[in-house]
Amino acid sequence: MSVNTAVDPALPIFALADCNSFYASCERVFRPDLASTPIVVLSNNDGCVIARSYDAKPFVKMGAPYFQIKDTLRRHGIVAFSSNYALYGQLSERVMTIIESMVCDSEIYSIDEIFCTLTGMPGDLTEFGRKIRAKVLKHTGIPVGVGIAHTKTLAKLANHTAKRLQSQTGGVVDLCDPFKRDWVLRNTAVEEVWGIGRRMSAHMQALGIRTAMDLATADPVLLGRKFSVVLEKTIRELAGTSCLALEDAAPSKQEICCSRMFGVRLETIEPIKEAVATYVQRASEKLRAQHSLCKKIRVSIRTGMFNPDEARYANGVLVELPYPTNDVRLITKAATQAVERLFRPGFRYSKAEVLLMDLRQPGEFTDDLFAHTQPAAADKVMNVLDEINNRWGRGTLRAAAVPAAPAWAMRRELMSQSYTTRLDQLWTVNAN
Secondary structure (H helix, E strand, C coil), rough: CCCCCCCCCCCCCEEEEEEECHHHHHHCCCCCCHCCCCCCCHHHHHEEEEEEHHHCCCCCEEEEEHHHHHHHHHHHCCCEEEEHHHHHHHHHHHHHHHHHHHCEEEEEEECEEEECCHHHHHHHCHHHHHHHHHHHHHHCCCCCCEEEEEHHHHHHHHHHHHHHCCHCCCCEEEECCHHHHHHHCCCEEHHHHHCCCCCHHHHHHHHCCCCCCHHCCCCHHHHHHCHHHHHHHHHHHHHHCCCCCCCCCCCCCCCCCEEEEEEEEECCCHHHHHHHHHHHHHHHHHHHHHCCEEEEEEEEEEEECCCCCCCEEEEEEEEEEEEEECHHHHHHHHHHHHHHCCCCCCEEEEEEEEEEEEEEEECCCCCCCCCCCCCCCHHHHHHHHHHHHHHHHHHHCCCCCCCCCCCCCCCCCCCCCCCCHHHHHCCCCCCC
């Protein structure tokens, strides 16, 4: 069975460019000697696998604890890296800038994905997709796959097919052709469809919906009533009706969280305060970046929860700030005082979390006429703080409670150099 086989030239056309094994590809950019070597990237504190190159996937499962797979990595010649988020962020920005320069409109969907509109673009769209791949690879060293279709959901599916069958597709798949679209729908499992997770996939299987084509030809209204309007839109998009437009800008976050495991267990209060102050600094940077103010914060600390030989403790406290603010000094003071309320001696703490809550734009808080507001002087100080750190690097100027090189910092024993953000770690080329 085919869905909407007639091709309307007025239909919108979307493209999704997605970097292949992005974290692993970033590590290979400055290590050409690893071009044919399997790579995995580890989570904070070198805990578990969060990214794998294609040639590492047959041997390592996503989420596998690093300490359990060291022998497997050694046996198969797989190289492990600690996560280097500064490097990944820099390369992501370069990739997105290149692609944005080639299209009229775009939406950055994640650190390694960008939707573009190709509506009205003349010429062979598959060839244009190859030009995107070639330009990004030439200027960044990052390989990308490109999926093209009349809806964002189909473009996502086309991109998945482009990478799954890269040797046949060359990394570009155009599903504007109804024949190609139907072939992909018939040969794609329903769990591979964008937005169909493991739980929803189980429901679909129970209804006899096993492929993307089964879902595309299902009744969208009936399944929408049974599950959600999101599923209804997914079905319509698979059938060729565009329901999701490009977003001009990502909506402001309603909550901002900064949470990290410590590199070592902490038994005294002072280093925990330092950690919380450090997390407040990062969270407040994000808060000011979206031009928001915060009225409440939640601070929590806990011990390790999986060692039967260690005493367990976890607790959190909600703190109301005196007025809506993005002043890191005020938030830090409130957060470190909260740690004093939470800390209990005799435990070995492994993690802290700072959650900024009740976020709104300036002018959206409706307090009474005599309520305190953030002083204008604080706005000026925060602007200077951000300008200095944006120019000279994060942490150049920071609160006194934030140490430069804390002993409790998360472990990154396998981290690559900061090739793009530190002058003393620039890439060097051997003339020999």
